[in-house]
Amino acid sequence: MDSRAARSTGVNETLLAPAAQAPAAADIAFDRLYRSSRDEVYAYVASMVRDRAAAEEVTATAFERAYRKRSRFDPGRGEPRAWLFGIARNAALDELRRRGRQAELAAEPADLTAAPAHESAEASERRLTVSRALAALQPRERELIALKYFAGLANAEIAQVLGLSESNAGTRLHRAVTKLREACDGAV
Amino acid sequence: MEPFEDDRLAAALESLRPTPGPAFAAALDERAAAGFPRAAAAGASPWRRLAAWLGSIEPRRALIPAGATALAAVAAITVVVAVGERGGGTRSDSGGGSLLSLTGESPDGGGDDGAKFSAPVPSIPSLAGAPSQEASGSAAGAGAVAGHDLGGRETGPYASRAPHRNVERSAAMTLGADADEVADDAAKVFDAVHAYDGIVLRSSVDGGDGGEASADFDLLIPSAKLGDALAAFSGIAEVRARHEASDDITAPTVRVGERLRDARATIDGLLVQLAGADSDAERGEVEAELRSERRRAAGLRSGLAKLDRRANLSRVSLRIESDSASDSSGGSGGWGADDALGDAGHILGIAAGVALVGLAILAPVALLGLLAWLASRAWIRRGRRRALD
Numbered sequence: 001m002d003s004r005a006a007r008s009t010g011v012n013e014t015l016l017a018p019a020a021q022a023p024a025a026a027d028i029a030f031d032r033l034y035r036s037s038r039d040e041v042y043a044y045v046a047s048m049v050r051d052r053a054a055a056e057e058v059t060a061t062a063f064e065r066a067y068r069k070r071s072r073f074d075p076g077r078g079e080p081r082a083w084l085f086g087i088a089r090n091a092a093l094d095e096l097r098r099r100g101r102q103a104e105l106a107a108e109p110a111d112l113t114a115a116p117a118h119e120s121a122e123a124s125e126r127r128l129t130v131s132r133a134l135a136a137l138q139p140r141e142r143e144l145i146a147l148k149y150f151a152g153l154a155n156a157e158i159a160q161v162l163g164l165s166e167s168n169a170g171t172r173l174h175r176a177v178t179k180l181r182e183a184c185d186g187a188v
Numbered sequence: 189m190e191p192f193e194d195d196r197l198a199a200a201l202e203s204l205r206p207t208p209g210p211a212f213a214a215a216l217d218e219r220a221a222a223g224f225p226r227a228a229a230a231g232a233s234p235w236r237r238l239a240a241w242l243g244s245i246e247p248r249r250a251l252i253p254a255g256a257t258a259l260a261a262v263a264a265i266t267v268v269v270a271v272g273e274r275g276g277g278t279r280s281d282s283g284g285g286s287l288l289s290l291t292g293e294s295p296d297g298g299g300d301d302g303a304k305f306s307a308p309v310p311s312i313p314s315l316a317g318a319p320s321q322e323a324s325g326s327a328a329g330a331g332a333v334a335g336h337d338l339g340g341r342e343t344g345p346y347a348s349r350a351p352h353r354n355v356e357r358s359a360a361m362t363l364g365a366d367a368d369e370v371a372d373d374a375a376k377v378f379d380a381v382h383a384y385d386g387i388v389l390r391s392s393v394d395g396g397d398g399g400e401a402s403a404d405f406d407l408l409i410p411s412a413k414l415g416d417a418l419a420a421f422s423g424i425a426e427v428r429a430r431h432e433a434s435d436d437i438t439a440p441t442v443r444v445g446e447r448l449r450d451a452r453a454t455i456d457g458l459l460v461q462l463a464g465a466d467s468d469a470e471r472g473e474v475e476a477e478l479r480s481e482r483r484r485a486a487g488l489r490s491g492l493a494k495l496d497r498r499a500n501l502s503r504v505s506l507r508i509e510s511d512s513a514s515d516s517s518g519g520s521g522g523w524g525a526d527d528a529l530g531d532a533g534h535i536l537g538i539a540a541g542v543a544l545v546g547l548a549i550l551a552p553v554a555l556l557g558l559l560a561w562l563a564s565r566a567w568i569r570r571g572r573r574r575a576l577d
Contacts, residue, residue, distance in 0.1 A: 027223075031220070034220050038208070038213065038216065038217075039207060039208060039213075042206065042207070042208040042212075043205045043206045043207065046206035047206060052206075052209070055206065055208075056208065056209075056212045056216075059208070059212075059216070060216055060219065063216065063219075063220065063224065064219075064224040067220075067223065067224045068224070090572060093571075093572040093575040093576070094568075094571075094572070096575040096576075097571040097572060097574075097575045123203070126196070126200050127200055127203050127204060129200075130197065130200040130201060130204060131204055134201075134204065139576040139577075140576050143576065145201065149198060149201040149202065149205070150201070150205045150206070177194075177197070180197070181197055184197065184200075
């Protein structure tokens with residue numbers, strides 16, 4: 001029996017090629033981060049820039065920047081999602097700064113939050129009330145709400161994105177939510 | 189409608205969450221899968237494309253090529269400098285007993301003083317304008333004194349319009365030779381000096397019984413033949429050091445010439461005055477004044493002659509020395525370990541100098557760049573902080 005022939009059995013180029021082109025660990029981690037955060041990043045950015053086209057552009061820019069900097073991410077300095085949202089925040093603020101659109105933040109465009117077709121009247125009314133109350137908040141308060149409820153970040157992650165302590169971020173978030181609830185209750 | 193409890197509020201906010209359109213999501217997925225390729229910037233300016241390219245470079249990955257480029261640049265400049273040094277007036281000998289270096293200084297810095305040369309310098313026929321004639325009242329002689337056309341031309345103290353420049357040149361050269369060849373090389377120096385109509389002011393030859401020999405010469409070489417004479421000296425032995433200097437002495441030459449012309453004109457006037465003197469007393473007074481003026485003219489002529497000698501004869505300080513290190517290492521003057529160490533130290537010194545000069549140039553640029561970058565970062569952060577206010 002020829003052991004050499006037996007060893008060669010089943011070995012082909014399709015097995016060798018992926019091994020030679022194996023993606024780096026940073027690429028794998030980034031791909032996972034992208035898949036888990038794409039919609040949340042868009043939601044957060046859209047709540048910041050208040051424009052669908054700009055939100056799409058800023059979201060793409062944020063992911064591209066993150067991709068270019070993926071090898072520089074240091075896990076010891078925080079969570080990957082917080083790092084990604086920090087990049088997205090800077091991209092959104094750059095867009096706001098560039099276009100000078102701070103004044104437009106008070107108005108919420110309807111196309112960003114289209115109502116579901118089968119929504120009940122009460123739900124529709126509640127949704128509209130919350131939307132108006134949200135629009136009445138200060139931009140920084142609205143950003144906290146977006147990071148918490150649109151992006152789904154934990155308080156520690158929000159603190160890292162905003163450069164605050166966790167307790168400070170929690171306090172500010174609590175105040176923003178309380179203010180939003182009071183505005184909604186007042187509308188009722 | 190019921191009050192907004194936390195869960196109801198969260199549900200309402202969840203329903204308000206913006207969602208990306210399917211087309212955008214699909215396009216973004218595609219770009220992510222492709223590794224976010226850069227869009228073709230057809231209309232982008234070169235600066236914008238350069239900035240985008242620079243921004244895409246990861247600092248850590250750029251360090252190695254940047255360091256390699258800097259190292260290659262230092263090495264290339266070092267080679268150019270080292271080769272330039274060896275090519276600068278030195279010759280290579282297959283015997284190779286000496287290392288080449290460039291040092292030395294001018295033995296005589298020169299100046300404006302007309303009596304700079306204190307060594308006895310014999311006059312030579314080629315020296316124009318070393319007139320020995322007494323002031324005879326000839327205006328033509330004053331105009332052409334010392335080979336300078338001074339008559340009728342505007343010549344100021346700085347001689348900006350001087351017809352030609354009077355330049356004093358000097359040179360110093362050190363030759364290296366085996367100890368037993370120093371005497372023969374010294375004889376060749378005498379031959380070369382005579383071949384170029386030069387003058388040996390001083391010479392000293394030490395036979396070198398103890399293994400080291402040397403010869404020193406102070407020479408005067410006609411300035412017009414200085415280059416050829418130095419080339420001839422270079423051919424006698426290895427050139428270890430060579431230095432040349434020049435000093436423009438046109439201004440003092442013109443100034444002394446003008447004073448001499450004035451003195452001669454005064455003498456002419458006094459002679460006319462003497463011819464027309466009516467009394468002995470008046471004649472005696474004019475003669476006394478004439479003697480004084482003639483003494484002054486003689487001093488000026490002497491000064492002018494010295495200035496012209498400085499311009500026409502170049503002083504050369506030549507030394508031949510044996511290389512005891514080479515003799516002790518190889519006997520026949522071969523290139524040895526000590527020479528290698530010396531050359532290595534020399535090359536390293538050049539490399540260090542090049543690196544130092546490079547740092548001196550790059551450090552301020554880098555500092556300015558750093559300050560600009562910090563200012564830019566501060567400006568961007570300020571803008572981002574104010575974007576939500």
